[in-house]
Amino acid sequence: MSSTWHILGAGSLGSLWACRLARAGKAVRLILRDEQRLAAYQAAGGLTLLEQDLTSHYAIPAETDQAHAPIHRLLVACKAYDAAPAIARLAPRLAAGAELVLLQNGLGSQDEVADQVPHARCIFASSTEGAFREDDWRVRFAGQGFNWLGDPVNPSVPQWFDDLHDAAIPAEWTVDILTRLWRKLALNCAINPLTVLHDCHNGGLLAHLEQVSTLCVELADLLRRCGQPEAAEGLDEQVQRVILATAANYSSMYQDVRHGRRTEVHYLLGHACRAAARHGLELPHLEQLHQRLVDNLKARGLPSD
Numbered sequence: 001m002s003s004t005w006h007i008l009g010a011g012s013l014g015s016l017w018a019c020r021l022a023r024a025g026k027a028v029r030l031i032l033r034d035e036q037r038l039a040a041y042q043a044a045g046g047l048t049l050l051e052q053d054l055t056s057h058y059a060i061p062a063e064t065d066q067a068h069a070p071i072h073r074l075l076v077a078c079k080a081y082d083a084a085p086a087i088a089r090l091a092p093r094l095a096a097g098a099e100l101v102l103l104q105n106g107l108g109s110q111d112e113v114a115d116q117v118p119h120a121r122c123i124f125a126s127s128t129e130g131a132f133r134e135d136d137w138r139v140r141f142a143g144q145g146f147n148w149l150g151d152p153v154n155p156s157v158p159q160w161f162d163d164l165h166d167a168a169i170p171a172e173w174t175v176d177i178l179t180r181l182w183r184k185l186a187l188n189c190a191i192n193p194l195t196v197l198h199d200c201h202n203g204g205l206l207a208h209l210e211q212v213s214t215l216c217v218e219l220a221d222l223l224r225r226c227g228q229p230e231a232a233e234g235l236d237e238q239v240q241r242v243i244l245a246t247a248a249n250y251s252s253m254y255q256d257v258r259h260g261r262r263t264e265v266h267y268l269l270g271h272a273c274r275a276a277a278r279h280g281l282e283l284p285h286l287e288q289l290h291q292r293l294v295d296n297l298k299a300r301g302l303p304s305d
């Protein structure tokens with residue numbers, strides 16, 4: 001089986017992973033959206049990674065999804081709403097026993113991907129690392145963090161897992177990946193939409209802690225109903241700690257809205273509200289928050305799904 005890391009999406013996280021794996025001498029190939037993006041990438045000559053004062057350049061080979069070589073290992077590093085359509089196009093290239101690592105935030109996109117490729121192994125990841133694009137093909141590693149990886153249906157650690165340690169990508173294999181993803185989703189639901197609606201950085205929510213706590217009570221109910229009691233424990237306290245620790249930062253959803261980009265609301269608050277409805281659970285504040293956010297996004301001309 002080939003040991004090449006194919007990486008779909010040379011955006012913020014995809015580039016961060018690609019550069020670190022390439023630096024460690026691993027075989028990496030980028031999969032770009034189309035011929036036009038490929039030509040632009042080739043003209044740039046590779047990816048540039050900025051880490052504090054260090055700037056490094058990596059001439060990583062790239063292709064489009066129309067190339068022919070089979071893919072054995074694929075890091076899916078696009079946004080949640082792009083993941084399933086991207087994988088549908090790549091499915092014919094996936095080798096028997098192919099493994100996919102899904103970096104998407106939130107929940108729902110992982111199952112959409114798995115439905116496209118029932119014979120591939122889908123490994124879910126939850127990342128607290130931070131990166132952003134300063135320009136095309138130029139990515140800044142902005143926040144140290146951690147990556148948890150796991151497979152909800154198969155606890156065995158993949159053979160390539162040590163590649164991550166070799167590449168200094170902080171990561172741990174966990175059998176509780178769904179708990180991690182649910183907890184992060186709940187944190188994001190309690191913080192991100194309110195920062196958009198109140199037009200503030202995370203610290204601005206210190207003036208709205210009652211509203212945050214009300215949401216945390218409903219989110220904890222939802223987590224318990226979804227079979228995630230551990231993710232529900234101490235949620236309100238952790239949300240308040242995160243608000244304090246990231247007080248000066250703008251949430252990822254706030255930044256998406258600010259830059260006129262589509263948000264991942266469908267896989268965050270949208271997913272939470274759909275899960276509540278499936279369980280017949282009434283969560284009026286969460287529902288109202290979702291509706292207000294959808295209205296706000298529509299008023300800005302942004303997709304609300």
Ligand code: NAD
Nearest residue numbers: 009010011012013032033078079080082086104105130131
């Ligand atoms: P991004 O928008 O910077 O990068 C996504 C890239 O995927 C873009 O370059 C886009 O052109 C590309 N893409 C989309 N469809 C494609 C296709 N069919 N073929 C090839 N390329 C395609 O996004 P990001 O910030 O790297 O986020 C990726 C995921 O990681 C999101 O779910 C996000 O929530 C999550 N995440 C990001 C960070 C971060 O710091 N950036 C941190 C934690 C989690």
Ligand code: KPL
Nearest residue numbers: 187188191192246251252
């Ligand atoms: O993950 C986050 C985000 O902005 O997406 C934090 C900082 C935790 C806020 O929800």
